[in-house]
Amino acid sequence: MKRKSFTLCNDYRKQFELLSGDQVKELMLAIFDYNDSREIKEIKDPMVKMAFSFIKSNLDKEYEKYKSIRNRNKANGLKGGRPKNPEKPKKPSGLSGLPEKPVGKEFSHKKVYEHYLSKNNLIKHKKFTREMKNCINIAKKRLEITDTDMCKLIDRHSLVVENAKNNEFPVKARSIQEFFGQKVYQGNVLICSEYQDDGKKWQEYQKPRKNKSKAYKEDNYEINV
Secondary structure, rough: OOOOOOOOOHHHHHHHOOOHHHHHHHHHHHHHHHHOOOOOOOOOOOHHHHHHHHHHHHHHHHHHHHHHHHHHHHHHOOOOOOOOOOOOOOHHHHHHHHOOOOOOOOOOOOHHHHHHHHOOOOOOOOOOOOOHHHHHHHHHHHHHHHHHHHHHHHHHHHHHHOOOOOOOOOOOOHHHHHHHEEEEOOOOEEEEHHHHHHHHHHHOOOOOOHHHHHHHHOOOOOOOO
């Protein structure tokens, strides 16, 4: 199912600014190729590969939404058009009773775990444990974030680890338990919170490259679940 267009989000700008002209060209061609065929072609440059993995998740979500709308419209077309609602929405009765469960997508620990494992430069956990689930729940409660938000933090951690691996002070890849369940040394914030938009690690990552070797000096962390 080939699409004629796709959305290029403003969030991608930070990724492009860190690349050279040739790297930007390779990244854009990879995005166009993926939009055309839904297949990931070989990307030789590691920085381009990491930037593409960050953008790919948004492209996939947009594509799934497009397929859903397309299939729905096709089904309605075969039935003669969009079905009409036979009844008007009922107003609340005002009677006492248990409230209805809110309609919406439930939080998926599996999604967070599998997204973490998809990053080649992070730790390869052998199985999902109760401790991992508890640590993910800690971040979910304290930061009030969704499973999609957590996947974005994982993407950023992976990018920072990759970009700093050849620096004087490389950034250590954190396990799921450390990343979501531990606080920074002598601090009151979770390690994963440092990769939010206003987080220390993410802010340092976006500074000019010439300052990166000092910016990525690794901190010590304490377990505080």
